[in-house]
Amino acid sequence: MKEQEVKRTDVNTLGEFGLIEHITKDFNNIHPSTNKGIGDDAAVLDASGRKMVVSTDMFVEGIHFDLVYSPLKHIGYKAVIVNLSDIYAMNAIPEQITFSMAFSSKYSVEAIQEIYEGVRTACDLYKVDLIGGDTTSSTKGMSISVTAIGYAKEEEIVGRSGAQVGDVICVTGDLGAAYLGLQILEREKQLYINHPGIQPDLAKAQYLIERQLKPEARKDAIDYFRKNEIIPTSMIDISDGLTSELFHICKSSGVGAFIEEGKVPIHDDSQMMALQFNMDPITSALNGGEDYELLFTINEKDLEKVRYMPDIYMIGDIVPKDDGIKLHTTGGNRHDLKAQGWNHFQT
Ligand code: ADP
Ligand code: MG
Secondary structure (H helix, E strand, O other): OOHHHOOOOOHHHOHHHHHHHHHHOOOOOOOOOEEEOEOEOOOEEOOOOOEEEEEEEEEEEOOOEOOOOOOHHHHHHHHHHHHHHHHHOOOOEEEEEEEEEEEOOOOOHHHHHHHHHHHHHHHHHHOOEEEEOOEEEOOOOEEEEEEEEEEEOHHHOOOOOOOOOOOEEEEOOOOOHHHHHHHHHHHHHHHHHHOOOOOOOOHHHHHHHHHHHOOOOOHHHHHHHHHOOOOOOEEEEOOOOHHHHHHHHHHHHOOEEEEEHHHOOOOHHHHHHHHHOOOOHHHHHHHOOOOOOEEEEEOHHHHHHHHOOOOOEEEEEEEOHHHOEEEEOOOOOEEEOOOOOOOOOOO
């Protein structure tokens, strides 16, 4: 597409209030808990005796997203999804979000609107109300902050600290794909920088790239828990890699864990791509981030109910703390798992 064909309206032509009105006009509130949304100094919420669960995340251009390969719509979508995932990981249901942005003059009204199309798609699909935010300028690039607000009965809330020896460790979907998707996008970006004329060959990488650019949150798992009266003993969402999240659960709960290598779910495309990157597929599954699957532990009495969940994998057991946090390899060895995770401050 040629630059000059793209309509570009400078943000200053609308002004701050005009812009806010423009980008939020297609949002409608659906929850009775949203007493007052956008348009006043603050939103008003009604928890109706339920517990409120609140989570915030920031996304910074160049750190968490790269405009070279992230469509604007996907940036808005993912920023919302990542926050909803944190609410689901508490076994709560999100009903509201706020969405705040600081952006430089390189962003046009059309660009901001595209981001909001992604926000609206996520709000529609996951049934959450956009109840406010803030809009301001920055000297360089874009920063986004999203806050999600969810609700649950007190006894439904699941933290990281309830795992007990004998519990079964479960995960809601395959792991490592988002990380491998990112590796592909970074590789193609370098290729493009070195050979600007070249068209990227992404045909075989579609699943992995989608897992990176357009992740989903596991609302279906929480809905299943509600319907079947299951309350996991502990739960966390996999944003920093399975090992890292397992360490959080074990540390908070004062337990150890055994993971069976052969039971860790890895998509066929991930297997293939990991090998192309000279990486052991299990390494990307254990340490790759941004899968936004739920890792949870379940008491043995609930095992039968969980077994029929779609897309569920039972990958190990909670053991006494002194037994450590270990991987049983398919070759019959036992390794200590080492948490690597993401470190945004690493240079
Ligand atoms: P204030 O000056 O009190 O911060 P604003 O003018 O920033 O108020 O915001 C006016 C209304 O628009 C508020 O309800 C606020 O929550 C909402 N709002 C501002 N920016 C955004 C945004 N980026 N997305 C959604 N709502 C927003
Ligand atoms: Mg404001």
